[in-house]
Amino acid sequence: MKRRSFIKAGIAALAGLKKGEYIYLGVGGALGAAAVGGALMTPSLTRKVKNDYSRARSVKSVCLNCSSVCGIEGFVIDDRVVKIRGNPQDPNMGSHMTCAKGQSGPTINDYPERLVYPLKRAGRRGEGLWQRISWDEAYDEIAARIQKSIDAGHPERVVLHAGRSRINTEIKRFLGAIGSPVQLNHRSLCSSSKRGANYVSLGDTDWESIDAERCRYFLNFGSNFYEAHQGGLHLVKRVVKARFDHGATLVTFDVRLSNTAGRSDEWFAPFPGTESAVALAMAHVIMREGEFDREFVEHFVNLSATEITDFLKDYTPEWAATESGLEASDIERVALDFARARPTAVAFTNRGTGSHYNGMNAERAVVMLNALVGSVGRPGGYCYGMEEKLRAERYPQPEPIPPKPAVRTDLEDPPEWPLANRWQKMKVGQMVYEYIRQGRATVDVYLSYTISSPMNWPEGRTTTVGVLKDESLIPFHVCSDVVYSEMAHYADMILPDATYLERWGLETRSSPELRHFVTLRQPMVPPPGEARSYADVLFDIGRRLGPEQARYFEFGDHEAFVRHQCRHIPAGDEADSFEWMKRHGSFVDDVPKSYEVHRRLLSERDLLGVRIDDDSGVIHQRDNKGQEQAIGLMIDEGGAPRAVRGFGTPSRRFEIYSREVAEVAREQGIHHDGLPGYLPVPAHVGLPEDRFILTSFKWNVHTQGRTANQKYLTEIVHDNPMWINPHTAERLGIVSGDLVELTTYRPLSSDRGDRAFRGTGEPIGSQQVRVVVTEGIHPRVVAISNSLGYVVSGRAAMARQGPRAQEAALGHKAYGPAPERDDLRDHLWWDKRLGGRGNGVNVNALQPINPEPLIGNQAWFDTVCSLRRVQGQSV
Ligand SMILES: Nc1nc2c(c(=O)[nH]1)N[C@H]1C(S)=C(S)[C@@H](COP(=O)(O)OP(=O)(O)OC[C@H]3O[C@@H](n4cnc5c(=O)[nH]c(N)nc54)[C@H](O)[C@@H]3O)O[C@H]1N2
Ligand SMILES: Nc1nc2c(c(=O)[nH]1)N[C@H]1C(S)=C(S)[C@@H](COP(=O)(O)OP(=O)(O)OC[C@H]3O[C@@H](n4cnc5c(=O)[nH]c(N)nc54)[C@H](O)[C@@H]3O)O[C@H]1N2
Ligand code: SF4
Numbered sequence: 001m002k003r004r005s006f007i008k009a010g011i012a013a014l015a016g017l018k019k020g021e022y023i024y025l026g027v028g029g030a031l032g033a034a035a036v037g038g039a040l041m042t043p044s045l046t047r048k049v050k051n052d053y054s055r056a057r058s059v060k061s062v063c064l065n066c067s068s069v070c071g072i073e074g075f076v077i078d079d080r081v082v083k084i085r086g087n088p089q090d091p092n093m094g095s096h097m098t099c100a101k102g103q104s105g106p107t108i109n110d111y112p113e114r115l116v117y118p119l120k121r122a123g124r125r126g127e128g129l130w131q132r133i134s135w136d137e138a139y140d141e142i143a144a145r146i147q148k149s150i151d152a153g154h155p156e157r158v159v160l161h162a163g164r165s166r167i168n169t170e171i172k173r174f175l176g177a178i179g180s181p182v183q184l185n186h187r188s189l190c191s192s193s194k195r196g197a198n199y200v201s202l203g204d205t206d207w208e209s210i211d212a213e214r215c216r217y218f219l220n221f222g223s224n225f226y227e228a229h230q231g232g233l234h235l236v237k238r239v240v241k242a243r244f245d246h247g248a249t250l251v252t253f254d255v256r257l258s259n260t261a262g263r264s265d266e267w268f269a270p271f272p273g274t275e276s277a278v279a280l281a282m283a284h285v286i287m288r289e290g291e292f293d294r295e296f297v298e299h300f301v302n303l304s305a306t307e308i309t310d311f312l313k314d315y316t317p318e319w320a321a322t323e324s325g326l327e328a329s330d331i332e333r334v335a336l337d338f339a340r341a342r343p344t345a346v347a348f349t350n351r352g353t354g355s356h357y358n359g360m361n362a363e364r365a366v367v368m369l370n371a372l373v374g375s376v377g378r379p380g381g382y383c384y385g386m387e388e389k390l391r392a393e394r395y396p397q398p399e400p401i402p403p404k405p406a407v408r409t410d411l412e413d414p415p416e417w418p419l420a421n422r423w424q425k426m427k428v429g430q431m432v433y434e435y436i437r438q439g440r441a442t443v444d445v446y447l448s449y450t451i452s453s454p455m456n457w458p459e460g461r462t463t464t465v466g467v468l469k470d471e472s473l474i475p476f477h478v479c480s481d482v483v484y485s486e487m488a489h490y491a492d493m494i495l496p497d498a499t500y501l502e503r504w505g506l507e508t509r510s511s512p513e514l515r516h517f518v519t520l521r522q523p524m525v526p527p528p529g530e531a532r533s534y535a536d537v538l539f540d541i542g543r544r545l546g547p548e549q550a551r552y553f554e555f556g557d558h559e560a561f562v563r564h565q566c567r568h569i570p571a572g573d574e575a576d577s578f579e580w581m582k583r584h585g586s587f588v589d590d591v592p593k594s595y596e597v598h599r600r601l602l603s604e605r606d607l608l609g610v611r612i613d614d615d616s617g618v619i620h621q622r623d624n625k626g627q628e629q630a631i632g633l634m635i636d637e638g639g640a641p642r643a644v645r646g647f648g649t650p651s652r653r654f655e656i657y658s659r660e661v662a663e664v665a666r667e668q669g670i671h672h673d674g675l676p677g678y679l680p681v682p683a684h685v686g687l688p689e690d691r692f693i694l695t696s697f698k699w700n701v702h703t704q705g706r707t708a709n710q711k712y713l714t715e716i717v718h719d720n721p722m723w724i725n726p727h728t729a730e731r732l733g734i735v736s737g738d739l740v741e742l743t744t745y746r747p748l749s750s751d752r753g754d755r756a757f758r759g760t761g762e763p764i765g766s767q768q769v770r771v772v773v774t775e776g777i778h779p780r781v782v783a784i785s786n787s788l789g790y791v792v793s794g795r796a797a798m799a800r801q802g803p804r805a806q807e808a809a810l811g812h813k814a815y816g817p818a819p820e821r822d823d824l825r826d827h828l829w830w831d832k833r834l835g836g837r838g839n840g841v842n843v844n845a846l847q848p849i850n851p852e853p854l855i856g857n858q859a860w861f862d863t864v865c866s867l868r869r870v871q872g873q874s875v
């Protein structure tokens with residue numbers, strides 16, 4: 001082919017690409033570097049030179065190698081970030097510590113295969129042929145396409161799909177200016193069950209803030225917070241302190257011996273998806289033995305002690321033992337130990353409990369345990385009330401602010417999952433591609449940012465890629481990324497982003513210190529080449545739209561935007577809050593810790609013109625639209641009536657029974673009485689002997705689709721064999737290192753009307769995987785970690801070592817003298833061609849789209865599978 005002569009090949013050549021030049025970035029082998037030559041088999045060791053920190057500039061900022069967004073301090077020498085440590089002024093971290101991922105972050109800044117120029121697709125979509133273009137060309141085309149949708153009266157056909165963006169306000173402004181409500185996310189793949197359960201029960205928050213340092217008993221249902229968890233590092237630090245300081249007990253339920261389970265006082269491996277049975281039985285024991293907090297239940301729970309006992313009547317430990325496979329005596333003992341540690345006892349969850357067909361119910365059952373033992377809001381208990389959002393009153397945006405778009409579409413407001421957007425916009429991200437495929441939404445422009453759905457979505461390599469490749473379904477896809485990813489591979493245009501260490505932003509998250517705080521993200525170094533922060537890109541595009549849109553972006557660049565947001569932050573003696581934030585990195589509210597928010601007294605002003613319901617004691621007030629709203633609760637403490645705030649629920653009490661859930665379920669024809677009862681996973685009922693449950697999990701050194709290109713992390717974990725129990729291995733006649741064929745199946749809908757998406761139970765696909773045999777997994781479960789198994793990426797993620805193409809050395813200063821700095825050339829010892837293990841498998845190729853009913857959380861950990869020995873194959 002003639003054009004080959006001027007087409008460059010391999011990601012490594014990206015940096016040296018000249019304007020107008022083409023590059024080929026194909027799938028699999030074509031992407032990796034050239035063949036491994038003899039010289040590369042004996043890697044030369046590069047000499048390590050110590051950094052001279054006396055020359056280093058310190059910059060406070062925020063990590064984003066995972067969702068914990070820890071405050072950090074970077075050290076910069078000659079425009080390179082040479083070291084990261086924790087910022088002790090960040091209340092969550094409170095020390096110089098970070099995790100391994102935090103340490104590795106800067107490697108992505110001067111990664112030899114960074115995206116540094118805008119690229120435009122030159123071949124077929126997904127073929128991997130790209131042409132370097134200018135930002136002007138990119139902006140012109142994007143703005144023209146968006147303007148066309150606006151002019152056609154269909155701004156909602158401009159869709160922005162972001163993962164962990166951390167620039168929500170900026171994105172909202174951009175879409176608001178256009179008039180599109182379609183801001184999609186990944187919440188249903190992550191945590192919508194948990195968030196929904198907290199909103200239903202407490203009404204005040206989507207995320208608890210455990211007062212871990214003071215807690216004496218931790219009952220952990222399916223969180224791997226020693227390795228993962230949102231804010232895991234902040235939690236583990238305090239749990240470890242509580243265990244050392246006052247011998248706090250940690251009990252973990254996980255189907256797998258995670259690093260958290262392994263470091264717990266006790267580990268129980270229930271059958272997958274049976275946590276609610278265990279939690280309900282514990283509640284049964286607590287009520288039966290009278291080991292509950294009478295005062296809290298009487299004043300603050302929306303069912304009486306008798307009603308609770310009655311609803312729990314049949315959920316005995318013996319019954320739960322049959323469902324979960326645990327011992328009834330263990331359930332009983334743990335329940336009583338937990339309750340007797342009250343109120344410094346906390347039951348909490350994460351994805352092990354939430355990512356099931358019955359996830360939201362199971363989460364509610366666990367959260368309820370805190371209400372029974374009265375630990376809600378107490379020192380050492382299950383605290384809450386720390387808003388994670390950057391409220392506009394405190395962090396104002398530059399005026400004018402675009403109005404909220406008035407249209408709705410199925411994409412961002414999926415009618416089959418009516419709870420998905422009830423409390424916050426969680427949407428149902430895994431249905432997006434399916435809806436587009438079904439023609440339920442028309443898309444003109446698809447903007448993707450910080451997501452990699454081919455890697456991280458169920459049916460990633462089938463439904464997702466099928467839709468991403470189809471130009472009749474998605475006519476124009478613009479992907480922003482920092483490295484060439486599987487998402488970028490299916491775009492029409494790739495925009496090189498600044499990394500989280502090269503851009504601005506304002507951050508907040510819930511805090512175990514129970515005080516609101518904000519942290520400033522600021523660039524430690526400028527981005528390389530022509531890379532540009534996505535917020536600036538959105539603002540630039542906004543200014544190229546018509547005057548109606550452009551007027552929302554007159555304030556300037558992202559730095560100016562963030563400066564504006566900082567204006568109300570108190571800066572002590574200093575005149576400028578922004579400058580203060582730049583120096584300190586973090587601001588913490590100087591207020592008492594937010595314990596027992598529900599007991600706060602209402603003021604006389606609050607009580608003007610209210611109506612108090614005689615039966616319930618609920619205090620109502622009319623809002624400015626004339627609608628009655630519940631604002632508080634009358635409680636009678638020792639004969640003295642007091643008007644308190646209560647919880648943010650409709651009944652102003654902790655809701656064990658939820659009328660809202662019952663009503664919504666009824667409208668959907670779903671069997672649900674509004675209580676957090678036990679719903680067996682339909683596909684698991686009567687599971688045949690030769691079927692297993694496939695689970696997936698996160699490693700301490702990887703974050704989904706973010707870290708495989710960070711060589712120091714991938715060096716530690718680059719391979720993900722499937723964990724199987726010795727019983728299973730014996731039955732199949734296999735040992736560690738053998739290959740098996742793994743086949744997965746779709747979920748099932750049940751006879752009694754429990755609906756599963758495409759609930760047919762039919763096979764999805766098969767893949768050969770290597771096994772590792774371990775006692776550390778439930779006999780009916782097999783587990784493969786996610787984050788690995790790339791088919792399109794750079795050398796570290798692909799486990800393909802080799803030279804960086806010569807052209808790259810012509811590139812940008814960030815690359816330095818190529819041979820010394822390019823660690824990917826000859827140190828990827830896990831390259832299969834060198835006898836290594838390679839780069840693992842992508843478990844999501846075999847996962848079905850499986851949103852739980854009502855809220856739509858992906859039931860990741862329910863997937864039924866079968867295993868077949870592959871004869872004579874062992875690695
Ligand atoms: N290192 C690291 N940290 C991260 C991330 C990361 O990718 N890597 N990602 C961040 C994000 S986005 C999230 S959402 C959080 C997630 O944080 P976690 O929820 O703590 O971690 P996961 O690995 O998603 O799932 C937790 C555990 O659930 C277990 N499990 C599976 N099925 C069951 C079951 O039926 N019952 C029980 N009891 N347990 C089960 C798995 O074995 C696993 O150990 O971590 C955040 N922090
Ligand atoms: N099997 C299985 N799959 C899972 C899970 C599981 O437990 N099991 N967990 C799920 C969970 S909890 C979540 S939250 C989702 C997350 O899935 P995603 O939303 O896809 O999130 P990430 O992996 O964080 O982001 C992926 C993309 O962001 C890009 N990126 C990283 N930094 C930047 C940046 O600074 N700028 C830009 N523009 N791009 C950047 C990366 O290169 C990558 O292409 O995955 C889910 N997938
Ligand atoms: S836990 Fe580690 S990777 Fe995640 S934000 Fe904190 S330091 Fe960064």
Ligand SMILES: [Mo]
Binds near residue numbers: 189190191
């Ligand atoms: Mo997540």
